[in-house]
Amino acid sequence: xxxxxxxxxxxxxxxxxxxxxxxxxxxxxxxxxxxxxxxxxxxxxxxxxxxxxxxxxxxxxxxxxxxxxxxxxxxxxxxxxxxxxxxxxxxxxxxxxxxxxxxxxxxxxxxxxxxxxxxxxxxxxxxxxxxxxxxxxxxxxxxxxxxxxxxxxxxxxxxxxxxxxxxxxxxxxxxxxxxxxxxxxxxxxxxxxxxxxxxxxxxxxxxxxxxxxxxxxxxxxxxxxxxxxxxxxxxxxxxxxxxxxxxxxxxxxxxxxxxxxxxxxxxxxxxxxxxxxxxxxxxxxxxxxxxxxxxxxxxxxxxxxxxxxxxxxxxxxxxxxxxxxxxxxxxxxxxxxxxxxxxxxxxxxxxxxxxxxxx
Amino acid sequence: xxxxxxxxxxxxxxxxxxxxxxxxxxxxxxxxxxxxxxxxxxxxxxxxxxxxxxxxxxxxxxxxxxxxxxxxxxxxxxxxxxxxxxxxxxx
Numbered sequence: 524x525x526x527x528x529x530x531x532x533x534x535x536x537x538x539x540x541x542x543x544x545x546x547x548x549x550x551x552x553x554x555x556x557x558x559x560x561x562x563x564x565x566x567x568x569x570x571x572x573x574x575x576x577x578x579x580x581x582x583x584x585x586x587x588x589x590x591x592x593x594x595x596x597x598x599x600x601x602x603x604x605x606x607x608x609x610x611x612x613x614x615x616x617x618x619x620x621x622x623x624x625x626x627x628x629x630x631x632x633x634x635x636x637x638x639x640x641x642x643x644x645x646x647x648x649x650x651x652x653x654x655x656x657x658x659x660x661x662x663x664x665x666x667x668x669x670x671x672x673x674x675x676x677x678x679x680x681x682x683x684x685x686x687x688x689x690x691x692x693x694x695x696x697x698x699x700x701x702x703x704x705x706x707x708x709x710x711x712x713x714x715x716x717x718x719x720x721x722x723x724x725x726x727x728x729x730x731x732x733x734x735x736x737x738x739x740x741x742x743x744x745x746x747x748x749x750x751x752x753x754x755x756x757x758x759x760x761x762x763x764x765x766x767x768x769x770x771x772x773x774x775x776x777x778x779x780x781x782x783x784x785x786x787x788x789x790x791x792x793x794x795x796x797x798x799x800x801x802x803x804x805x806x807x808x809x810x811x812x813x814x815x816x817x818x819x820x821x822x823x824x825x826x827x828x829x830x831x832x833x834x835x836x837x838x839x840x841x842x843x844x845x846x847x848x849x850x851x852x853x854x855x856x857x858x859x860x861x862x863x864x865x866x867x868x869x870x871x872x873x874x875x876x877x878x879x880x881x882x
Numbered sequence: 883x884x885x886x887x888x889x890x891x892x893x894x895x896x897x898x899x900x901x902x903x904x905x906x907x908x909x910x911x912x913x914x915x916x917x918x919x920x921x922x923x924x925x926x927x928x929x930x931x932x933x934x935x936x937x938x939x940x941x942x943x944x945x946x947x948x949x950x951x952x953x954x955x956x957x958x959x960x961x962x963x964x965x966x967x968x969x970x971x972x973x
Contacts, residue, residue, distance in 0.1 A: 578966045598924070604930060
């Protein structure tokens with residue numbers, strides 16, 4: 524069971540500690556500053572936080588003492604363009620991830636405008652994954668909710684740390700079997716409602732909002748897509764649409780039970796031009812049979828005039844599969860200790876929540 | 883020599899007081915500041931060494947726009963202000 528959790532918000536990183544059967548506010552980090560993502564490295568206890576200061580760019584901080592103090596260090600940097608060319612610059616660190624146990628010090632960063640960066644020294648230095656950046660197919664990627672494309676999902680296969688899958692909005696799923704040396708597309712079977720018919724099934728331009736991999740059954744992935752929900756059971760060879768979810772198939776996050784590949788959670792919303800809880804009621808859709816059926820969970824969640832939208836990184840399940848954490852754009856934070864059957868309100872007055880983390 | 887002033891929003895990474903440096907252009911003047919304040923270089927220019935979109939450079943009280951601001955010539959006693967542009971308003 525986790526005893527610490529974090530909410531990355533537009534106005535800081537908010538830390539909570541377990542207090543009896545509930546959670547108590549423990550600390551505010553980076554007060555007033557937008558924290559886009561953070562990760563607690565289970566291998567050595569290090570905390571990493573990505574900030575977007577707007578005027579002054581993206582910043583990266585690391586704590587070696589459980590958040591007592593933070594050190595700022597250089598974030599990933601895009602390579603200089605040739606003279607006269609309009610080169611890229613880091614716009615946001617959308618997701619931070621850690622490497623496998625056999626890769627001490629390895630940290631991943633998925634960024635806007637579409638670069639994947641790797642550090643092998645705990646963030647002291649960063650390297651753009653050139654093989655992905657230079658891939659001709661990347662030219663087809665485009666922005667989803669932002670001006671430029673971004674990498675939001677990084678899945679390191681628990682069986683083989685050389686096997687990496689990433690999700691891109693909008694650029695589909697890409698898989699490397701050789702630690703990032705080469706890549707193949709891994710989003711066959713997804714379809715897009717926002718492009719002409721001819722491009723509908725192009726796996727390289729799909730807007731997968733988030734992909735997650737089951738730790739105990741790593742052939743199984745789940746995806747909340749821009750216009751559908753998908754599941755994959757064959758190690759990213761093909762995806763199959765899930766059409767049974769009640770209320771809405773639109774949303775951003777998805778979480779999969781770490782020990783049960785058939786159990787997953789979604790946070791649906793009114794599709795896509797409106798983006799608020801359907802009928803003002805916040806619900807979580809849970810399946811326990813691989814998407815054949817769903818339950819809409821609402822016990823403890825607001826059911827009247829709510830405007831809480833859940834961003835893609837603002838819904839997490841812990842290592843037991845029992846504890847869930849969900850944050851919203853209107854500053855609510857909820858925790859469930861029973862897989863979503865009931866929810867406790869941690870706060871209703873945070874700044875907009877970009878991401879949540881157990882750790 | 884030009885005098886460079888940084889917004890108080892950059893306290894902690896930039897000099898609090900104006901600094902007098904050598905340099906014939908804005909870029910040359912700023913390049914003289916970075917070595918003593920290494921973090922600052924990540925706050926003012928972007929990855930391509932362009933002035934960030936929402937950082938405002940004033941030269942002797944005039945807002946200078948455009949991609950060539952760093953190449954502008956500066957004179958002895960020129961005041962260079964590096965400020966947080968209101969255009970990037972923080973939510």
